[in-house]
Amino acid sequence: MxxxxxxxxxxxxxxxxxxxxxxxxxxxxxxxxxxxxxxxIFQKGIPCLNWSLFSQMPKPVGESGGGVLNAMVGSLMVVSIAALIAIPLGIAVGIFLAEKRGKPAADRVSIAVDVLQGVPSIVVGMVVYVWVVKPLGIFSALSGSIALAIMMLPPVIKNTEETLVLIPNTLKEAALALGASDLKSTMKILLPTGIGGIFSGCMLGIARVAGEVAPLLFTAFGNPYLSFNILKPVNSLPMVIFNYGSSPYEDWHRIAWGGSVILVGFVIILNVIVKFFESRWKVQF
Amino acid sequence: MEGTILRTENLCASFGTNQILKNINIDIPEKKVTAFMGPSGCGKTTFLRCINRMHELNPEATVQGKIRLHYEDVYQMDAMTLRRKVGMVFQRPNPFPTMSIYENVIAGFTLNGLKLKKAEKDAIVEDALRKVALWDEVKDKLNNRATSLSGGQQQRLCLARTVAMKPEVILLDEPTSALDPLSTAKIEDLLYELKGNYTLVIVTHNMQQAARISDMTAFFYLGELLEFDDTKKVFTNPKNEKTQNYITGRFG
Amino acid sequence: MEHLKSELDFLRGELNQMLDLVHKQLQKAEEVLLENNTELVKEIASTEKLVNAKELQIDSRCETILALFTPVAVDLRFVLSALKMNANLERIADIADGISRMVVHTKVRFDKVLLEKIEAKKAFDTAIEMFNCVAQAYQKEDTLIAREVFTKDKIVDAITNNGVSVAEEFAKMSPENLSQAIPLLSIMKMLERTGDHLKNIAEEIIFYAEAKVLKHGGKANE
Structure with a gap:
């Protein structure tokens, strides 16, 4: 035995x-x-990093040097405007989903968000092209932002919802029991309590779209010059990497590698920020 | 009845098709402690949540009959106004985790958009914390997070948050079930002291607790109010056989 | 636990009042017997009603405390001993009332010499001393004072035992003396019972304060 x-x-x-x-x-x-x-990436890219990469405009073929200043500015513009559009909208939808969880309306919205998440980015770009670029008659930073905002929505919504659902219901009840309105208890109790999770959702959303090139092909289009006008085409880092990386010129390859390092560095920094604030704003119940 | 603050008339409550409360008629006396006891699922918590209309937060919940606060039908009142008059303390301590101790006590005012001067706030906070015997323990760390306190302290803070609003009735839903015996004793002492100024209605699983702190005891069973009388009477000579079986532990 | 504490304090106070009432009854009964002060008989009878009411009050308070507060340890012992002390005190008050009525019913006045010989005053005074000890021991929770009761009880017992032969002798002197000797002997018997009740109370105080059972040799607790 x-x-x-x-x-x-x-x-x-x-x-x-x-x-x-x-x-x-x-x-x-x-x-x-x-x-x-x-x-x-770092092995290839770091030797390509130099000050001129950050401070200079691209140069025509044959001239050595040149940088991605216009693309960085363009990327920053497009992504920040996209964030400005997507974050409030995404949080609002996230609150709706969390509050109405289990109800038919919320279920439908939830499925829609899942579908949106699965829509290929190139399709998003094409749709925005039809909706925005065509009526305005010009490629623009704004239309790029709208495309990226649509891409950003799902992670922001999902993160907001997940975070709010995890907050114990008794917290909201406590606020209601004190005579607070639904709005106040959501804005003053639930959102501050879930701020860590919501914030990380936004950052991850930004990180996700920062490297997108497909939707921008139809919208922001690209621009070899420095432009601050949101209604004009702008360049962006992923597009530079795409265009220069697939070019036959050694010089341009260098710039593409440099751009890659900048982009990857940006994403890594975002992730570090998320981790930092997540632990900082961690709320124990 | 003289000195009645809350009266229900044929109160019925359900979740969907599941009827939880059946024709409850009760007169809750003012400035006394009334305890609701009964086995799990007997409807006592639902009844409590009907009083401040937290019951209706559940979309499937329905209520029939009347609840009157000083002869005023609470279902005709604005829910937010009602909840300011009828405060509630929950089973688990639930201070607002993003707020400091100070902010938690004053939260009822800030959440209702009532603007107060700093001095007024200070006075309210100190008064409320003194009433729940927490002032001496936290006066030097009012700006610390509320969640840094122990469970028992948190529950007293929640009581202070409710007391600060100067409600007429305080509902307590098993307020000590998540606490250790010492913290429980402290809360019970507090309730004993508070009863001169507030009407307290407490739901408890703990019979001894009902016996110790309440003036009146109601016994709920399967959604019905079987007995409501002086606590002493209920615990020494209950009228209803089911009450007797429950308090003697012969239930089953 | 403040609530329980205040309830117990209240019970303590009520028991104190009971002690006080019964103490006075006993003193008055002595005066009735020794001074033949029949004025006091009515007073004793009316106070007896008060004592009975108090007994019920204390019983009901003990019941409340047991039912609502489920006291433990020293609190439990206190409530239990309060219940028993209460019953003993009521019996003592009954005895005081009985003695005074016995005096009234005895048509003749007790002979001074007989009273002296049978040591009625000494027995009564000792019983009252015992009462004082009990009251003091209760108020101060002092078990040393409570223990004095046991030696004093022996004195009362000795006097009452001796009483039988004294009464016998007195009765032999004249047949009419019987009408005095018999009631007096039963009064002495009642005093002996009073001593026993007081001894019980002392034991209860010791039980409450020290958790020691002295009754019947205290074997049960060992």
Whole structure:
């Protein structure tokens, strides 16, 4: 009897150990892929980084040097305007979904958001092209922003909803029991309590769209010159990487690598900020 | 009845098709402690939540019959106004986690958009915290997060938050079920002291607690109010056999 | 627990009042017997009603405390001993009333010499001393004072035991003396009972204060 039991335990222990190592191994594989990509980008890109990359405009073929100043400015403009549009809208929808969870209306909105998340970015770009670019008759930063805002909505909405749903209902009831209105208890109690999660949702949304190129092809289009006008076409980093990286010129390749490092650096910084504020604003109930 | 503050007339409450309360008629006396006890699912918490209309937050909830606060039908009143008159303390301490201790006490005013001068706020906060015997423990750290307090302190803070609004009635939904015995004793002492100024209605699973702190005890069973009498009477000579079986632990 | 504390304090006060009432009854009964002060008999009878009312009050308060507060440890012992002390005190008050009525019913006045010989005054005074001890012990929760009661009870017992032969001798002197000797002997018996009740009370005080059971040799607790 005893021996049988011991044998069983040995087998189970072996399985246990096996499972543990498989999990470790797969995790490591994942991590390795990320590290290799980062290493490759930095290896190629860091030598290309120099001051002129940040301060100069692109130069025509044949002239050495040149930078991505216009693309950085363009990206910043397009992404910030997109954030300005998407964050309030996304939070509002997130609140709606959290409040009305389980009701038919909320279910439908929730499915719509899921579908939106799955819509290919190129399609979003085309739709915005038809909606905005065509009527206005010109490619513009604004239309790029609208396209990116649509891309940003799903993560912002989902994060807001998830965060608010996790806040205990009793907190809102406590506010209501004090005679507060629904609006006040949401704005003054729920949102501040969930600010960490909502904020990280916004940042991840921004990180997600910062590297998008497809929707911008139809909208912001690209511009070899520096432009601050939101109603005019602007350049953007992903587009520079796309255009220059696929060009036959060595010089342009260098600029594309530099742009990649800037973009990746931007995303990494965003993630670090998210982690920092998440722990900072962590609210215990 | 003389000195009645809350009266219900044939109150029925349901969730969807599930009727929770059946024809409750009760007169709750003013400035006394009234305890609701009964086995789980007997409707006592639902009844409590009907009084300040928290029950209706559930979309499936329906209510028939009347609840009168000083002869005024609460279902004709504005819910927000009602809830300022009828405060509530919950089962688990739920201070607002983003707010400081000070802000939590004054939260009832800020959430209702009532603007107060700093001195007035200070006075309200100190008064409320003194009433719940928390002042001495927190007076040097009023700007700390409320969640930094212990569970018992948090619950007293929640009581202070309610008391600060100067309600006429305070509803307590098993306020000590998440607390250790010492914190429980402190809360019970507080309720004993508060009853001169407020009408307290407490739901409790703990029979001894009902016995210790209440003047009147109501026994709920399967959505019906089986007995409502002086606590002493209920615990020494209950009229209803079911009450007797419940308080002697012979239920089943 | 403030609430329980205040309830217990209230009970303590009521029991104190009871002690006071019964104490006075006993003193008055002594005066009735020794001074033949029949004025006091009515007073004793009316106070007896008060004592009975108080007994019911204390009983009901104990019931409330037990039912509503489920006291434990020293609080529980106090309530339990209060219940028993209450019953004993009521019995003592009954005895005081009985003695005074016995005096009135006895048509003749008790002979001074007989009273002296049977040591009625000493027995009565000792019983009242015991009462004082009990009252003091209760108020101060002092078990040393409570223990004095036990030695004093022996004195009362000795006097009352001796009383039988004294009464016998007195009765032998003249047949009419019987009408005095018999009531007096039963009064002495009542005093002995009073001593026993007081001893019980002292034991209750010790039980409450020290959690020691002294009754019947206290074997049950060991």
């Amino acid at each position: 005893t021996t049988i039991e011991i044998a069983g335990i040995k087998r189970r222990k072996f399985k246990d150990t096996m499972f543990k190592y498989i999990v470790y191994g797969l995790t490591f594989t994942c991590l390795a892929v990320v590290l290799i990509i980062l290493f490759y």
